[in-house]
Amino acid sequence: MRLSVLDIGSNTVRLAVSDTRDGVPLPVHTAKWKLRLSEHVGAQGQLGEAATERLLTAVRAATETAAHWGAPEPLAFATTVVREAPDRAEVLRAVRERTGLSLRVLPGEMEAHLTFLGARRWMGWSAGPLSVFDIGGGSLEVAFGRGRMPDFAVSLPLGANRLTNEFLHVSDPPSAAEIVALRRRVRHQLRDVAARIRWEAPHTSVATSRTFQQLARLCGAAPGRRGPFAKRVLRRRDLRVAIDRLAALPAEQRAELPGITGPRARQSLAGAIVGHTAMKLSGVESLVICPWAVREGILLRYLEDGPDWWAEVEHPEAAGRPPESAPPVAATPPRPDGAASGGTVSLAPAPPLARPPSPGQPPSPGQPPSLGQAASLGAASTGHRPLRVALARAQR
Numbered sequence: 001m002r003l004s005v006l007d008i009g010s011n012t013v014r015l016a017v018s019d020t021r022d023g024v025p026l027p028v029h030t031a032k033w034k035l036r037l038s039e040h041v042g043a044q045g046q047l048g049e050a051a052t053e054r055l056l057t058a059v060r061a062a063t064e065t066a067a068h069w070g071a072p073e074p075l076a077f078a079t080t081v082v083r084e085a086p087d088r089a090e091v092l093r094a095v096r097e098r099t100g101l102s103l104r105v106l107p108g109e110m111e112a113h114l115t116f117l118g119a120r121r122w123m124g125w126s127a128g129p130l131s132v133f134d135i136g137g138g139s140l141e142v143a144f145g146r147g148r149m150p151d152f153a154v155s156l157p158l159g160a161n162r163l164t165n166e167f168l169h170v171s172d173p174p175s176a177a178e179i180v181a182l183r184r185r186v187r188h189q190l191r192d193v194a195a196r197i198r199w200e201a202p203h204t205s206v207a208t209s210r211t212f213q214q215l216a217r218l219c220g221a222a223p224g225r226r227g228p229f230a231k232r233v234l235r236r237r238d239l240r241v242a243i244d245r246l247a248a249l250p251a252e253q254r255a256e257l258p259g260i261t262g263p264r265a266r267q268s269l270a271g272a273i274v275g276h277t278a279m280k281l282s283g284v285e286s287l288v289i290c291p292w293a294v295r296e297g298i299l300l301r302y303l304e305d306g307p308d309w310w311a312e313v314e315h316p317e318a319a320g321r322p323p324e325s326a327p328p329v330a331a332t333p334p335r336p337d338g339a340a341s342g343g344t345v346s347l348a349p350a351p352p353l354a355r356p357p358s359p360g361q362p363p364s365p366g367q368p369p370s371l372g373q374a375a376s377l378g379a380a381s382t383g384h385r386p387l388r389v390a391l392a393r394a395q396r
Helices: 049-070 088-099 106-124 159-167 177-202 209-216 237-249 262-282 294-305 305-309 370-376 387-395
Strands: 002-008 012-018 026-031 073-080 130-135 140-145 152-156 204-208 234-235 286-289 330-332 345-350
Touching: 002 049, 002 159, 002 294, 012 049, 012 294, 026 049, 073 294, 088 330, 106 130, 106 140, 106 152, 106 204, 106 294, 130 209, 130 237, 130 262, 140 177, 140 262, 159 177, 159 262, 177 262, 204 209, 204 262, 209 234, 209 237, 209 262, 209 286, 234 237, 237 262
Parallel strands: 002 073, 130 204, 204 286
Antiparallel strands: 002 012, 012 026, 130 140, 140 152, 152 345, 234 286, 330 345
């Protein structure tokens, strides 16, 4: 079976077409359209007619591309830039009426849930208790969990593009005062979530998103041409050095650095500050760069829970509610030093889940294996081909 996912983000519209017949989404074709919607919104965040027309053009092209590669209508979703737009209902109505595509708007907490699922499947059960960080253009998603889905997940307004527009727009390179103000905002927003991560003491911490991938490359990680199985690690001490390097350069010169692309050069400093602050406050020394994130999470959830799950994903009028219609829980986790955390964060609880299998134990009948299990266990014991064999077959 072949499926496709269409991701409408703050900077880019991305289409991913995958073969899914073995329970693992194997890439077939990807395409992207650089709309940079966040740079074309109005003063109140509205997309307006011009941005909507650009979006419609990209959606039509993506739908045609998916059909060309043998996939049905894409599972299309939008994140912060559409989620927060005052005219989002009008935008989604235009997409539906003029392209025939039903576009979902993911609540931030659901985005974090699905990103965690993608990371969990890639890392496998051997990762143990897992924390996940994802920096987008408009928001930062943080999740922690021991099983298939997170025990808690949160979305914070700490996207790299958002913070660049709020704090680093006066001078290029930015002044020391601008950077201090940005750091203060990030620390304030993160303190409760970071306290929870420290308390949970995850065995493995991973990062997803293009922002983290580019920062890891800047800090010496393997380039993308090495493929998804090359191990990439972002160390906090290296990221701290990279911040000073980025802060000293105007955006045009940042684009000449390893890993930093022209379209993301301007927001790379804000992304680095968010990433470093999240790591420092959470007590994380290094992050494993994970190539799977929300798009793969959607495909996995669709495969594992069936198409009815996607049909029930909320439309824009309910997009502000937490995932699975669960009420938010105000949680102020105790800080490891015993001090008061000084605030609350709305953390959406995950649905009840079965306990993960013990290390080395095959998945139960009907339960797809983790990526690590699929890659390490033979077809005779799991009913699934190892991932590398499936990848090789897909490339022939």
